[in-house]
Amino acid sequence: MEQTLQAKLESVAENLRKNSMEAYIAEDKAEAKEIVESLLRDGMSVATGGSVTLSECGITELLTSGRYNFVDRSKGKTSDDVRRLYGEQYSTDTYLCSSNAVTEDGVLYNVDGNSNRVSMIAFGPSSVIMVVGYNKIVKDLSEAILRVKTIAAPKNTVRLGIDTYCSKCGECVSISQGKGSEMSAGCESDSRICCSYLISGKQRHKGRIKVVLVGEELGY
Numbered sequence: 001m002e003q004t005l006q007a008k009l010e011s012v013a014e015n016l017r018k019n020s021m022e023a024y025i026a027e028d029k030a031e032a033k034e035i036v037e038s039l040l041r042d043g044m045s046v047a048t049g050g051s052v053t054l055s056e057c058g059i060t061e062l063l064t065s066g067r068y069n070f071v072d073r074s075k076g077k078t079s080d081d082v083r084r085l086y087g088e089q090y091s092t093d094t095y096l097c098s099s100n101a102v103t104e105d106g107v108l109y110n111v112d113g114n115s116n117r118v119s120m121i122a123f124g125p126s127s128v129i130m131v132v133g134y135n136k137i138v139k140d141l142s143e144a145i146l147r148v149k150t151i152a153a154p155k156n157t158v159r160l161g162i163d164t165y166c167s168k169c170g171e172c173v174s175i176s177q178g179k180g181s182e183m184s185a186g187c188e189s190d191s192r193i194c195c196s197y198l199i200s201g202k203q204r205h206k207g208r209i210k211v212v213l214v215g216e217e218l219g220y
Contacts, residue, residue: 001027001215005134008104009213012137015106020203022210029057032131032214037062039129039210040094045069047089049117052159053098053131053219063096073116086116094127095120098219100152101136101144102211108200109144111153113193121209122198128209133218141199145183149175153194155220164189 001009006025013023026032036059040046046068054060063070071089076082089095097117101109108130112118121128138144149172157167165173165187172194174185186194203209 005215008137009134009215012102012104012106013211013213015104016102016211017106019106019201020206021106021108022207024210024212026212026214028216029214029218032057032212033059033062035212036096036129036131039127040068042067043069044094045071045092046094046096047071047073047092047120047125048095049097049120051096051098051131051219053133054096056218057131057214059096059131089116089120090124092125094129095125096129096131097121099130099132099136099211101138101147102132102213103138103140103144105140107141107144108198108209108211109138109141109148110198110200111148111194112196112198115196118196118198121200126205126208129212130209131212131214131218133214133216135217136219137213142181146180148194149180149186152220157191157193159220160193162191162193164191164193 009025013025016023024035026035046063071092073085076085099108100111110118138147154166154170157164173187174180179185183197
C-alpha cells in the first residue's frame, strides 16, 4: 500500500478508536474478507444491508456459504415478508454493511430510504461490522453530505433502477437549487432513497461497531 494512503488509514483508524469503535486496516479486498471472517464464528446468525462493497470483497458469498445462519431479506415475497425479515435481522448476532462516508476524525455518516440500515447501525445487533474502501473517507461532515448527493445516491439509484432526479442527472437536485450543503434537501420523488440520516460519533457501547478500512476503492 502506498505510504501516504497507509498513513491516512492509520489516522482515521486511530480516530475511530477514540470514538470507541474498533478499527482494522486491510490492504485489499482479500485481506478485508479475512478480517471479517476472523470476527465471525460458524453457526452465528448474520444479516446485511444491500452493499456493493460486501459483494466486491466476496463477503456476501462468505455469509451465504452455509457456515452461518444468514437472515436474507431478499427472500421476502411480500411487503409483510420483508418487514418480518427486517425484524429478524435485529436479533441476529452480527450485522454487516458499509458506510456512505467516514470522516477523517472518525465519524460515520449514513443515509437510507427505508431506514432499516441506519436503524441497525444505531440500535440493532450487538455487533456491527462495516467494510469501507478508502474512497469513502472524507474531510468532514460537509464533505460526507456532498459525497452522498453526488456519488452514493446517484449511483445507487441507477443500480437499483429507481426513477429519481439524481438517477438521470448524476447529482441531487439540491445541488442546482443551491442547497447542496443542507443534509435533508432533495427531490420530491416517492422513490427517493435519501430519507433518514445517521451520524455516528462517540459510541457509548465500546467496540460494538467495527470498521474495516480498505486500501482499495470499493462500492459507492
